[in-house]
Amino acid sequence: MLFAHISDLHFRSEGRKLYDFIDTNTANADVMNRINSLDEKPDAVIITGDIVNCGLPSEYNVAKRILGFLNYPIYVIPGNHDDKVHFLDHMGPLCPQLGNDPENIAYKVNTDHAQLLFIDSSQSGESAGWISESILAWLKNQLKHNTKPSYLFMHHPPIAFGNRQMDRIACKNGHELLALIDEFPHFLRIFCGHVHRTIFTQYKQAIIASAPGTVHQVPYHFTDPTDVYSIEPPAMLMHRLVDNVGLVTYSQPLSQISGPYRYFSSIGCPGD
Numbered sequence: 001m002l003f004a005h006i007s008d009l010h011f012r013s014e015g016r017k018l019y020d021f022i023d024t025n026t027a028n029a030d031v032m033n034r035i036n037s038l039d040e041k042p043d044a045v046i047i048t049g050d051i052v053n054c055g056l057p058s059e060y061n062v063a064k065r066i067l068g069f070l071n072y073p074i075y076v077i078p079g080n081h082d083d084k085v086h087f088l089d090h091m092g093p094l095c096p097q098l099g100n101d102p103e104n105i106a107y108k109v110n111t112d113h114a115q116l117l118f119i120d121s122s123q124s125g126e127s128a129g130w131i132s133e134s135i136l137a138w139l140k141n142q143l144k145h146n147t148k149p150s151y152l153f154m155h156h157p158p159i160a161f162g163n164r165q166m167d168r169i170a171c172k173n174g175h176e177l178l179a180l181i182d183e184f185p186h187f188l189r190i191f192c193g194h195v196h197r198t199i200f201t202q203y204k205q206a207i208i209a210s211a212p213g214t215v216h217q218v219p220y221h222f223t224d225p226t227d228v229y230s231i232e233p234p235a236m237l238m239h240r241l242v243d244n245v246g247l248v249t250y251s252q253p254l255s256q257i258s259g260p261y262r263y264f265s266s267i268g269c270p271g272d
């Protein structure tokens with residue numbers, strides 16, 4: 001199976017731009033068309049939060065219309081920029097697994113060889129994350145009763161990446177997730193958004209990684225705490241379940257690219 005993983009779309013209302021100069025709506029429409037045009041079609045598209053920028057119904061109207069372009073099932077969770085109620089109202093029709101309780105957004109998708117787990121790590125009115133007791137209990141229950149390789153998707157990283165700007169708004173009780181990694185050896189990945197950059201680290205047997213933003217990024221600074229963002233070539237992560245290996249993750253650019261080109265030895269080393 002193959003999953004396309006995008007994050008932090010930050011849609012704005014019709015005709016509005018992010019910070020009045022970044023056209024997230026147009027750029028995200030381009031992203032959806034690129035995903036639809038992939039040679040190797042994903043089985044689903046995973047979106048790890050910050051669907052819109054200000055939590056407004058008018059932003060969700062745009063998001064719902066443009067995400068509706070996708071030719072695949074969507075598995076989506078909210079981020080700190082989302083409003084839980086408006087998020088559910090507009091994303092529910094695209095992702096029925098979300099249910100209808102804005103304070104308990106957590107669901108699973110079982111495949112033949114893995115379980116995918118999706119949880120809300122946002123707390124209303126806060127930039128930092130927090131996983132509620134009920135969602136933690138739900139998660140523990142899933143891990144206890146399904147021992148297939150388990151991959152969790154959430155918005156906030158549960159661990160400090162050493163990124164001075166973003167660590168202070170990571171998931172404040174991420175240590176409770178790490179305790180589940182300690183307890184369940186088949187808990188193998190946590191994939192996040194929030195930090196607008198591809199970052200990988202490891203805790204015990206689990207890789208903890210973040211996906212970049214679809215439009216704007218956040219520089220990684222170890223020492224400088226200044227809040228900054230940047231426009232860099234955007235990308236998404238592709239997660240492929242490979243027989244006898246498990247989950248393999250690679251980066252897929254979302255900017256204008258050239259190729260792919262075939263390799264031909266006659267032009268690679270033409271005798272010079």
Ligand SMILES: [Fe+2]
Pocket residue numbers: 008009010050079081194196
């Ligand atoms: Fe974001």
